[in-house]
Amino acid sequence: MMRLRRVLPVAILLALVLLAGWLLCPQGKASVPRGASTVSDASLRDPALIARGAALAAAGDCAACHTEQGGVPYAGGRLLPTPFGAIATSNLTPDRTTGLGDWSFEDFWQALHAGIGRQREPLYPAFPYTSYTRLMRDDALAIYVYLQSLPPVHRANVPNELAFPYSVRRLLVAWRALYFREGTYQPDAKRTATWNRGAYLVQGLAHCNECHAPRNARGAVVPERFLAGGEIPAQHWYAPDLGMQANGGLAGWSAQDLVDLLRTGQSARGAAFGPMADVVRQSTQHMSDADLRAMADYLGTLPARPVPAAAPDLPDADHLVQKGAEVYRQRCSDCHGADGRGVSGVYPPLDGNASVVEPTGINAIRVVLLGGFAPSTAANPRPYSMPPYAQQLDDAEVAAVVSYIRRAWSNHAGAVGPQDVGRYRHTPED
Amino acid sequence: MPRLTRARTTCLVRCLLVFALLSMSPAFADTPVAASSAAAPAVPDTLQQRMAACVACHGAHGEGSPGSGFFPRLAGKPAGYLVRQLADFQSGLRKYAPMEYTVRGLSPDYLREIAGYFAAQQVPYARSPLPAWPAQTLERGEQLVAQGDASRGIPACSRCHGSQLTGVQPDIPGLVGLPYDYISAQLGAWRTHTRATVAPDCMAEVAGRLSESDITAVAAWLSSHELPADMHAQPAGSVQPPLHCGVLSGNGAGT
Numbered sequence: 001m002m003r004l005r006r007v008l009p010v011a012i013l014l015a016l017v018l019l020a021g022w023l024l025c026p027q028g029k030a031s032v033p034r035g036a037s038t039v040s041d042a043s044l045r046d047p048a049l050i051a052r053g054a055a056l057a058a059a060g061d062c063a064a065c066h067t068e069q070g071g072v073p074y075a076g077g078r079l080l081p082t083p084f085g086a087i088a089t090s091n092l093t094p095d096r097t098t099g100l101g102d103w104s105f106e107d108f109w110q111a112l113h114a115g116i117g118r119q120r121e122p123l124y125p126a127f128p129y130t131s132y133t134r135l136m137r138d139d140a141l142a143i144y145v146y147l148q149s150l151p152p153v154h155r156a157n158v159p160n161e162l163a164f165p166y167s168v169r170r171l172l173v174a175w176r177a178l179y180f181r182e183g184t185y186q187p188d189a190k191r192t193a194t195w196n197r198g199a200y201l202v203q204g205l206a207h208c209n210e211c212h213a214p215r216n217a218r219g220a221v222v223p224e225r226f227l228a229g230g231e232i233p234a235q236h237w238y239a240p241d242l243g244m245q246a247n248g249g250l251a252g253w254s255a256q257d258l259v260d261l262l263r264t265g266q267s268a269r270g271a272a273f274g275p276m277a278d279v280v281r282q283s284t285q286h287m288s289d290a291d292l293r294a295m296a297d298y299l300g301t302l303p304a305r306p307v308p309a310a311a312p313d314l315p316d317a318d319h320l321v322q323k324g325a326e327v328y329r330q331r332c333s334d335c336h337g338a339d340g341r342g343v344s345g346v347y348p349p350l351d352g353n354a355s356v357v358e359p360t361g362i363n364a365i366r367v368v369l370l371g372g373f374a375p376s377t378a379a380n381p382r383p384y385s386m387p388p389y390a391q392q393l394d395d396a397e398v399a400a401v402v403s404y405i406r407r408a409w410s411n412h413a414g415a416v417g418p419q420d421v422g423r424y425r426h427t428p429e430d
Numbered sequence: 431m432p433r434l435t436r437a438r439t440t441c442l443v444r445c446l447l448v449f450a451l452l453s454m455s456p457a458f459a460d461t462p463v464a465a466s467s468a469a470a471p472a473v474p475d476t477l478q479q480r481m482a483a484c485v486a487c488h489g490a491h492g493e494g495s496p497g498s499g500f501f502p503r504l505a506g507k508p509a510g511y512l513v514r515q516l517a518d519f520q521s522g523l524r525k526y527a528p529m530e531y532t533v534r535g536l537s538p539d540y541l542r543e544i545a546g547y548f549a550a551q552q553v554p555y556a557r558s559p560l561p562a563w564p565a566q567t568l569e570r571g572e573q574l575v576a577q578g579d580a581s582r583g584i585p586a587c588s589r590c591h592g593s594q595l596t597g598v599q600p601d602i603p604g605l606v607g608l609p610y611d612y613i614s615a616q617l618g619a620w621r622t623h624t625r626a627t628v629a630p631d632c633m634a635e636v637a638g639r640l641s642e643s644d645i646t647a648v649a650a651w652l653s654s655h656e657l658p659a660d661m662h663a664q665p666a667g668s669v670q671p672p673l674h675c676g677v678l679s680g681n682g683a684g685t
Binding site: 070277281346347371388390392 | 473482522536
């Protein structure tokens with residue numbers, strides 16, 4: 001007993017010192033100066049490598065986050081809202097003082113693959129290195145070479161606007177230990193090359209799971225809900241389940257439907273809007289048909305989902321649905337059809353639409369309020385559009401019509417109340 | 431040699447087959463829109479139908495909402511000016527969240543086409559109900575519009591917006607026929623930087639030199655001014671703007 005009393009404080013002290021050391025010691029490897037890099041100047045000027053990097057950077061949708069509204073592409077400065085505060089994206093152009101001009105490929109690789117910055121600091125996972133870690137080194141090199149070929153833009157990085165304690169970067173060491181597994185994509189020998197290509201793109205470069213999965217209170221994606229859909233934190237959109245088998249969000253979609261959506265912005269099954277419209281416009285429409293097919297091939301093998309448990313419905317759900325049917329007849333059926341089947345290639349169907357029946361109702365509420373265009377793409381340069389109803393329908397009417405379309409035809413989703421509509425009426429559009 | 435000929439024949443036959451298949455596909459059919467659902471009527475392939483999101487608020491012919499003045503009239507405004515506004519909403523220079531959301535994913539070509547449509551619309555101007563302004567306010571307004579205020583570096587509106595204040599092709603909008611609320615809100619927006627355009631932003635400079643009472647006076651006079659018989663914008667080059675303006679440097683086509 002006496003011995004334990006003497007040993008215990010020492011043991012606690014030792015544990016604390018180890019913990020502090022673990023939290024405070026620099027992560028990763030020291031920065032490699034450009035002169036000492038293994039990447040030759042010839043590679044940096046190789047037009048074929050630059051072109052390959054441009055295509056990969058588009059597939060990774062890097063510019064979407066690393067460009068502020070109205071700003072020069074890749075020069076950073078966009079503030080990404082998160083539940084912990086806003087994260088400012090960095091300047092990826094090769095400016096020597098404010099961008100990646102002094103970064104060696106080894107530095108870039110460590111950021112992309114391990115989520116460690118040039119000062120050996122852990123990076124905030126708003127930068128999706130949790131997915132990019134799957135990238136092959138060759139692909140990362142091509143992206144690096146492409147970024148280094150851009151005209152340098154002198155734009156100083158703006159500080160993050162994170163609340164305490166999230167502003168303490170060192171705490172990420174603990175977050176990483178819990179939620180980050182470093183490692184490039186390992187092909188599955190039992191699957192085809194196409195499937196593996198699709199898995200590599202979906203899990204890595206295209207980082208689909210960063211939006212299409214729920215996140216826990218610490219901002220980490222929930223591993224067992226991989227690509228099963230989730231609310232995009234602080235942005236108030238719902239990224240639907242991407243499962244294409246029974247009870248999946250995309251159940252009933254063919255591979256061609258998915259390729260159509262990613263290439264043109266719409267398909268016979270649904271249209272891209274909100275953040276996905278930006279993804280299609282800036283990223284997926286520029287991907288090769290073979291890559292899009294590979295992604296569809298892979299998503300087609302995601303497991304079937306369990307039958308969703310019936311959520312407790314609002315007490316006045318029946319009344320809402322009844323009233324909503326009338327609003328639908330007056331405002332919606334001309335385009336989406338009394339049968340909710342839409343017009344192929346023009347107006348998306350609402351019957352069986354993943355964004356209509358997603359668990360929260362956010363997407364349907366916001367689309368009714370905001371209306372808007374499908375994205376302009378090379379394949380669909382002059383998209384049709386939907387009128388915004390924010391000015392014409394009050395919260396009760398929007399709740400009614402959304403409740404109706406969530407329950408009509410073959411849909412079986414829960415009703416939404418006027419207070420839900422009120423919450424999203426004034427949410428920022430971004 | 432015979433092998434090559436056979437290969438060529440096979441190729442030719444294949445090409446013909448592909449052509450025959452293609453010509454049967456919906457892409458070659460007379461109606462460009464294929465309706466999958468029997469219940470839904472065919473959708474007209476018109477720009478007006480495509481931009482339901484625009485006409486819902488601004489009217490089928492861009493007449494705006496004359497009663498409330500909340501949604502501005504677009505009909506007959508110079509095309510270059512309209513394209514510039516759409517581009518400014520995209521880049522966030524001009525801020526109005528619903529507009530920024532609506533235009534964010536549209537290509538420059540599509541924006542030009544949409545702007546061209548509204549610029550070409552001819553609809554009568556409707557007057558919005560007006561409060562009774564004190565004579566003093568209207569006098570000050572007329573003074574600013576017609577002469578400006580040299581002591582504060584404020585040029586007369588007509589120097590840029592045309593002698594009849596109906597605008598100048600292709601980039602300068604008219605100032606008459608607009609509701610009071612709209613004019614005063616826009617001048618205020620320039621001062622609070624929620625409306626801006628490419629540098630040098632000369633309208634921001636002018637608005638910055640106006641006092642709040644000046645804004646009321648200008649908006650009051652402009653909105654109550656009798657409309658000229660011809661509301662079309664004046665031809666290009668008919669004014670010599672006293673300030674260097676970023677929006678006038680090019681052709682205003684949203685570049």
